[in-house]
Amino acid sequence: MTPTLETRLHDAVSKVRQYWRGTRFLDGLEPGIEGTQALLDVARIYRAYRLEIGRMRLLQGRAVAGLFFDPSLRTHTSMEVAAGRLGAHFVHLVGGQDTWKMEFAEGTVMDGMAAEHVKEAAPVLSSYADVLAVRAFPKHGGRDETVIRAFARYAGAPLINLESALAHPCQGLADMLTLADLGGGSYLGKKVCLSWAPHPKPLPQAVPLSVVRAAILGGADLHVACPEGFDLDDEEMERAQSFCHDTGAKMTVTRDQMAATQGAIAVYGKGWGARDYDRHADLAAAHRGWTIGDTQMEGANAFLHCLPVRRNVIVSDSVIDGPKSRVIPQAANREPVQAAVLLSWML
Numbered sequence: 001m002t003p004t005l006e007t008r009l010h011d012a013v014s015k016v017r018q019y020w021r022g023t024r025f026l027d028g029l030e031p032g033i034e035g036t037q038a039l040l041d042v043a044r045i046y047r048a049y050r051l052e053i054g055r056m057r058l059l060q061g062r063a064v065a066g067l068f069f070d071p072s073l074r075t076h077t078s079m080e081v082a083a084g085r086l087g088a089h090f091v092h093l094v095g096g097q098d099t100w101k102m103e104f105a106e107g108t109v110m111d112g113m114a115a116e117h118v119k120e121a122a123p124v125l126s127s128y129a130d131v132l133a134v135r136a137f138p139k140h141g142g143r144d145e146t147v148i149r150a151f152a153r154y155a156g157a158p159l160i161n162l163e164s165a166l167a168h169p170c171q172g173l174a175d176m177l178t179l180a181d182l183g184g185g186s187y188l189g190k191k192v193c194l195s196w197a198p199h200p201k202p203l204p205q206a207v208p209l210s211v212v213r214a215a216i217l218g219g220a221d222l223h224v225a226c227p228e229g230f231d232l233d234d235e236e237m238e239r240a241q242s243f244c245h246d247t248g249a250k251m252t253v254t255r256d257q258m259a260a261t262q263g264a265i266a267v268y269g270k271g272w273g274a275r276d277y278d279r280h281a282d283l284a285a286a287h288r289g290w291t292i293g294d295t296q297m298e299g300a301n302a303f304l305h306c307l308p309v310r311r312n313v314i315v316s317d318s319v320i321d322g323p324k325s326r327v328i329p330q331a332a333n334r335e336p337v338q339a340a341v342l343l344s345w346m347l
């Protein structure tokens with residue numbers, strides 16, 4: 001007998017739980033290799049049958065609180081839509097506007113602007129919501145990731161990082177789904193290029209590091225191209241590299257952008273800051289030729305970017321408007337992967 005859609009979904013979620021019992025999705029590596037593949041299977045079922053699944057109201061009565069200290073188009077909308085489609089209530093909070101200004105430091109005399117400590121805010125939000133999701137860019141604590149780590153410490157509810165200084169795990173999971181689509185179901189052993197591209201601002205490394213983790217978790221032949229002075233964070237790269245042995249992935253870091261793009265199933269363009277932050281603008285300007293254009297895409301299959309993207313700075317109009325651009329289906333994949341995480345915790 002063919003299993004019903006609900007049975008298929010329950011079975012797929014049970015498989016995730018076999019591998020992933022944790023309640024933190026902070027850098028994207030937590031579900032492990034098998035758990036991540038199982039999450040992608042849930043996402044594929046959701047993507048194929050989201051209207052039918054929506055009618056099931058599987059998470060009715062549940063609540064998700066999304067706390068944003070920084071702006072968002074995709075992350076906010078796709079989280080709220082995923083939660084809503086599954087029947088859960090989504091509460092959108094802008095940190096410091098919809099909430100009191102928060103304090104994160106230990107032992108502070110709170111006689112300044114901050115009216116509430118995360119030690120109370122995180123457990124209180126956890127008492128209302130079944131899942132918390134938090135976005136806080138590096139200006140809220142830099143490489144220390146003060147905000148997301150404080151929530152991880154004090155929140156009793158499961159917690160999703162919606163982008164911090166070093167990780168954007170939901171973007172990474174969506175990128176895995178997109179890369180697998182481009183690879184015909186899997187990108188194991190397939191060449192993937194992550195290319196630095198010029199941007200006037202020294203952007204954080206959350207997305208490029210998540211692309212590295214995503215490529216390695218799926219066993220890609222990853223080529224990271226960047227000019228000298230723009231190498232990604234050593235510690236995070238070493239940590240990602242340590243998964244290569246188990247996934248069969250390979251990682252090459254190169255200064256040769258053209259060689260990196262040749263034969264790639266995807267060129268993922270992304271700007272990030274120079275190691276010497278103060279000289280970023282000058283260093284980036286010296287590499288304007290790294291904008292992803294038709295020449296870079298000649299030997300590659302598809303162009304990816306997490307969005308938002310600066311046209312004719314990161315990527316030419318001709319590429320992003322052209323037949324190789326997959327940025328819209330890539331962004332669309334955010335909803336099913338986030339739904340998969342919510343289902344894995346709450347179904």
Ligand code: CP
Nearest residue numbers: 072073074075306307
């Ligand atoms: N890619 C992404 O996270 O987009 P937003 O910043 O608009 O959420």
